[in-house]
Each structure stands twice: as structure tokens, then as C-alpha cells.
Amino acid sequence: MSDRVVPAAARRRRRPTKEGVVLSEELIVATALRLIEEHGAEALSVRRLGRALGADPSSLYRYFRHTDDLMLAIADELIGRTLRTWRPTGDWRADLRDLGLRMHAGALAHPRAAVLSSYRVTGRAHEIQAVETILGVLREAGFPDPEAVRVYHAFVDQALAFGALDSAGTALPKAARDAESAVWEATYARLPADTHPHIAATARHLVADMRRSSYPAALDLLLGAAAARLAEIQRRT
Amino acid sequence: MSDRVVPAAARRRRRPTKEGVVLSEELIVATALRLIEEHGAEALSVRRLGRALGADPSSLYRYFRHTDDLMLAIADELIGRTLRTWRPTGDWRADLRDLGLRMHAGALAHPRAAVLSSYRVTGRAHEIQAVETILGVLREAGFPDPEAVRVYHAFVDQALAFGALDSAGTALPKAARDAESAVWEATYARLPADTHPHIAATARHLVADMRRSSYPAALDLLLGAAAARLAEIQRRT
DNA sequence: TTCACAGGTCAACGGTGTTGTCATAAGGTG
DNA sequence: CACCTTATGACAACACCGTTGACCTGTGAA
Numbered sequence: 001m002s003d004r005v006v007p008a009a010a011r012r013r014r015r016p017t018k019e020g021v022v023l024s025e026e027l028i029v030a031t032a033l034r035l036i037e038e039h040g041a042e043a044l045s046v047r048r049l050g051r052a053l054g055a056d057p058s059s060l061y062r063y064f065r066h067t068d069d070l071m072l073a074i075a076d077e078l079i080g081r082t083l084r085t086w087r088p089t090g091d092w093r094a095d096l097r098d099l100g101l102r103m104h105a106g107a108l109a110h111p112r113a114a115v116l117s118s119y120r121v122t123g124r125a126h127e128i129q130a131v132e133t134i135l136g137v138l139r140e141a142g143f144p145d146p147e148a149v150r151v152y153h154a155f156v157d158q159a160l161a162f163g164a165l166d167s168a169g170t171a172l173p174k175a176a177r178d179a180e181s182a183v184w185e186a187t188y189a190r191l192p193a194d195t196h197p198h199i200a201a202t203a204r205h206l207v208a209d210m211r212r213s214s215y216p217a218a219l220d221l222l223l224g225a226a227a228a229r230l231a232e233i234q235r236r237t
Numbered sequence: 238m239s240d241r242v243v244p245a246a247a248r249r250r251r252r253p254t255k256e257g258v259v260l261s262e263e264l265i266v267a268t269a270l271r272l273i274e275e276h277g278a279e280a281l282s283v284r285r286l287g288r289a290l291g292a293d294p295s296s297l298y299r300y301f302r303h304t305d306d307l308m309l310a311i312a313d314e315l316i317g318r319t320l321r322t323w324r325p326t327g328d329w330r331a332d333l334r335d336l337g338l339r340m341h342a343g344a345l346a347h348p349r350a351a352v353l354s355s356y357r358v359t360g361r362a363h364e365i366q367a368v369e370t371i372l373g374v375l376r377e378a379g380f381p382d383p384e385a386v387r388v389y390h391a392f393v394d395q396a397l398a399f400g401a402l403d404s405a406g407t408a409l410p411k412a413a414r415d416a417e418s419a420v421w422e423a424t425y426a427r428l429p430a431d432t433h434p435h436i437a438a439t440a441r442h443l444v445a446d447m448r449r450s451s452y453p454a455a456l457d458l459l460l461g462a463a464a465a466r467l468a469e470i471q472r473r474t
Numbered sequence: 475t476t477c478a479c480a481g482g483t484c485a486a487c488g489g490t491g492t493t494g495t496c497a498t499a500a501g502g503t504g
Numbered sequence: 505c506a507c508c509t510t511a512t513g514a515c516a517a518c519a520c521c522g523t524t525g526a527c528c529t530g531t532g533a534a
Binding site for chain 1: 511513514516
Binding site: 475476477478479480481482483484485486487488489490491492493494495496497498499500501502503504 | 505506507508509510511512513514515516517518519520521522523524525526527528529530531532533534
């Protein structure tokens with residue numbers, strides 16, 4: 001049973017399921033994404049996916065070794081979609097800012113896939129293309145190779161990490177999410193100034209700021225620092 | 238059955254389990270942390286925790302409403318431990334750098350708890366203390382309130398997000414983790430220069446850089462940008 | 475000494491990913 | 505066209521998961 005999976009290229013027979021659906025890697029990935037979109041991240045399980053496809057759950061194991069493999073395929077598809085809508089202008093800082101925001105938004109739209117893909121290297125086609133593109137932006141902006149790689153790494157990981165962080169929040173059941181944001185008003189905003197002077201002094205800002213994602217701010221800080229570094233490098237040569 | 242849980246303060250009767258253990262919130266949290274440390278993040282389940290404690294799994298529901306509640310308690314304990322070993326010196330940038338690295342290291346040591354706590358507000362004692370402390374560092378450094386809150390938010394979320402990201406990687410089964418890092422050498426380092434010029438040009442740096450966490454680099458970028466902002470603000474007044 | 479009930483146990487429910495086994499129709503071959 | 509191989513589907517079972525309703529019992533206050 002070790003290799004139930006036949007590589008996509010070698011697939012020949014298109015035998016329909018009991019309910020008449022003809023399975024394929026693409027159809028499975030697309031259906032999984034639809035499932036996540038329509039019913040939330042927690043709606044994705046092998047069994048539910050099987051039901052949605054009109055196939056026995058175990059059939060999916062002919063296409064993916066485990067759920068993990070499936071998630072990686074989904075992740076790569078997401079990378080592709082994100083990159084496809086991005087139009088670089090030649091201004092590296094604006095382009096990376098735009099790309100970062102798009103990656104973050106893409107993660108928010110697909111929480112479960114975002115969490116998984118954030119710490120995995122898919123090694124698939126779309127991912128490779130993304131690496132090539134981002135490195136190109138940085139090198140053409142004038143970053144020397146080691147610096148380009150360092151900034152690339154920090155940029156991508158930060159986008160993925162915040163994407164996973166923020167999307168994990170949205171994946172909570174609604175009741176829990178409401179409870180979360182209530183904590184800031186119910187607990188933090190009511191702490192007395194004598195025991196918690198700094199919280200008390202900034203409570204107003206805290207309540208307002210904590211309900212938003214801090215990713216845009218973090219992204220701007222990162223890009224700002226990178227720009228300063230680039231200026232420094234160019235001044236020195 | 239809606240309130241099986243008696244608040245910690247009101248607990249009176251210390252009835253031992255069949256195996257003679259006297260349960261308590263502290264003992265449960267401590268045992269859960271030990272379980273994670275010894276057998277990895279995936280070893281933590283209500284049933285296993287029950288077994289490790291010498292108690293029926295359902296007993297835990299007398300102390301925590303659901304596993305989530307338990308994870309939040311664990312997370313708060315971790316915050317407490319991290320803060321306890323931290324010795325601020327008065328240099329805000331060095332202190333925050335040190336704290337960030339400690340938070341990140343703490344997350345790596347407890348992957349499962351890190352992932353969960355990263356996107357939750359516990360509202361418990363240790364968390365509140367941490368917020369107060371960090372805000373204090375920033376305000377005393379001279380950041381005006383709205384700016385202090387913004388930097389606080391970005392700083393904390395970045396530490397949590399990278400902590401979750403990197404610890405999720407370490408939580409992979411060893412085989413999968415090896416496979417991951419192999420991808421960079423096996424796939425990326427071998428792409429031809431004519432189709433992927435930027436990857437090919439930086440392959441050497443990529444292979445070296447991608448196996449490390451990018452958190453320290455990202456943290457330095459963030460703190461650097463914040464420092465520049467502070468200088469700008471102080472110059473203007 | 476009594477006795478309410480906190481705090482333990484037990485059994486069950488409905489869910490999950492995964493796999494060993496079997497059946498069958500697709501599609502290449504003669 | 506008929507045959508045979510085998511890819512690909514279906515089924516049933518396994519071991520686990522979190523959670524809950526019902527029950528039992530020893531604790532500790534009155």
C-alpha cells in the first residue's frame with residue numbers, strides 16, 4: 001500500500017465514481033478551495049471533501065499520499081493565483097508592498113491552507129516562480145546577492161507568518177472571535193492607572209489598534225529599513 | 238452540564254483520582270507542558286493527558302471547559318516564564334531585541350502552545366503584565382502614545398507570528414523536516430541559469446540562508462525602522 | 475453525624491485520518 | 505472483436521480524537 005498514488009503524468013484511466021464524477025488532481029484541489037471558501041476552514045476534511053466530490057474518501061488517497069500532500073497542492077495553487085493578479089511597476093518598494101498585501105489577503109481568504117503552507121516548502125512550479133520573481137525585484141533594485149537573499153527571506157516569511165497568524169484568528173468560530181475582541185474592551189480598557197499606568201494611558205489606542213491586523217505596519221517598517229540599508233550600500237560605493 | 242467547571246478560587250474538595258493523584262489546574266498545566274517537551278507537540282491530547290496524570294480524560298473537563306481553555310492556560314504560563322527570565326537594562330532597543338528573541342525561543346520550545354497562543358488573547362495575569370511592561374519600555378523611550386501602540390502591536394505580533402511559523406516547522410516529523418530542507422538543495426540549487434537567472438545567481442546564499450530562521454533579521458529591520466522613526470519624531474520637536 | 479454536592483468515573487456519540495481488501499471497467503494488445 | 509492487466513474506484517475496519525450525560529462517592533461544612 002506504500003504507493004497507492006500514481007504520479008499525475010502516468011494517469012490513464014478516467015473511471016467515474018459511483019455518482020458519475022471523474023476525479024483529477026485539479027478537480028480535487030479546486031473543490032477543496034471551494035469548500036474552504038464556502039464553509040470555512042474547519043469544513044475541510046478528507047471525508048467531507050469526498051462527499052462534496054461525490055466519491056469515497058479513500059479514493060482521494062489515489063491522488064495524494066496524505067492530507068498534507070493535498071494541502072501543499074492547495075498552497076501552490078494559492079501562490080499561483082496571488083502572483084497572477086500582481087502587476088509590478090518597476091518601483092521595487094511599491095511592488096513588494098503590493099505583493100506583501102496580496103499575499104496577506106490571499107492567506108486571509110484561505111485560512112487553513114495559509115497556516116499549512118506558511119511553514120512548508122512546496123517545491124512546486126508556482127512557488128519556484130514566486131521565488132525567482134521576488135529575488136529579481138530585489139537584485140534589480142540594487143541589493144547585492146547576500147543582502148537580497150536576506151531581505152527576500154525576511155519579506156516572505158513575514159508575509160506568510162502574519163498571513164497565518166491573522167487567518168488563524170478569522171478561522172475561529174464566530175462566538176470565540178467576538179469574545180476575543182471583547183477582552184480588549186472588557187479587561188484591558190478597565191485596568192486602573194495606579195497598577196497599570198501604561199495600559200491605562202494608551203487604552204484608547206489599544207482598543208482601536210488591536211482589532212486591526214498589524215501586518216501593514218510591520219510590512220512598512222521592514223521595507224523602510226530595507227530601503228535605508230540600500231541607500232547606505234549605494235552611498236558607500 | 239453547561240458549567241462543569243468550578244472557578245479555581247472556589248475549589249474546595251481535593252478528592253484523589255483512582256490512582257491517587259490530586260488534580261489541580263497547576264498540575265494539569267505543568268503536566269501538559271512536560272508532555273509537549275518530552276514527546277513533541279502531537280503528543281498532547283485530552284486522552285493522553287488524562288493517562289499521564291493518572292485520571293480519566295473527562296476529569297479534565299472539571300477544570301477546563303474545552304481543550305482551548307487548557308491551551309490558553311498553558312500559553313499564559315509560557316508568557317510568564319519568558320518574562321521572568323528577562324532583565325531589562327534601560328536601553329529600549331537592546332531590551333526589546335532581547336525580549337523578542339526570548340519569546341521566539343520560548344515558542345520553539347513549545348510548538349503546539351505557541352501556535353495556539355499566537356492568535357489568541359488570553360486576558361490572563363501574565364499576558365496583562367507583558368503588555369504593561371512592553372508599553373512601558375516604548376513610552377519611556379519617548380514614543381508618543383499612538384506610535385507606541387503601533388510599534389507594540391507590530392513587535393508582539395511579529396514575535397508571535399515568527400514563533401508560530403518556526404515552531405510549526407520543528408513540529409514536523411523528522412523525516413518530513415529533512416525532506417523540506419533537501420528541497421532547497423535538490424530543487425532550487427539545480428535550476429538552470431537561463432530559465433531562473435536570479436535563483437541560480439543566489440543559490441549558494443539561498444541554501445545557507447533558508448535553513449535558518451529569518452526572525453532575527455526581520456526583528457532587526459523592525460527595530461531599526463522604529464529607531465529611525467523615533468529619531469525623526471524627536472528631531473521635529 | 476449528617477448530607478449536599480464537588481469532583482471523580484464510565485460509556486457512548488459522532489467525528490477524524492488512514493489502510494487492507496476487493497471489484498470492475500478502461501484501454502492497450504493480438 | 506475479445507482478452508487480460510491493472511488503474512482506480514468502493515467498502516469496511518482501525519485507532520484515535522474531543523466532548524457530554526449519567527452515575528457514584530468521599531469530603532468537609534453545618
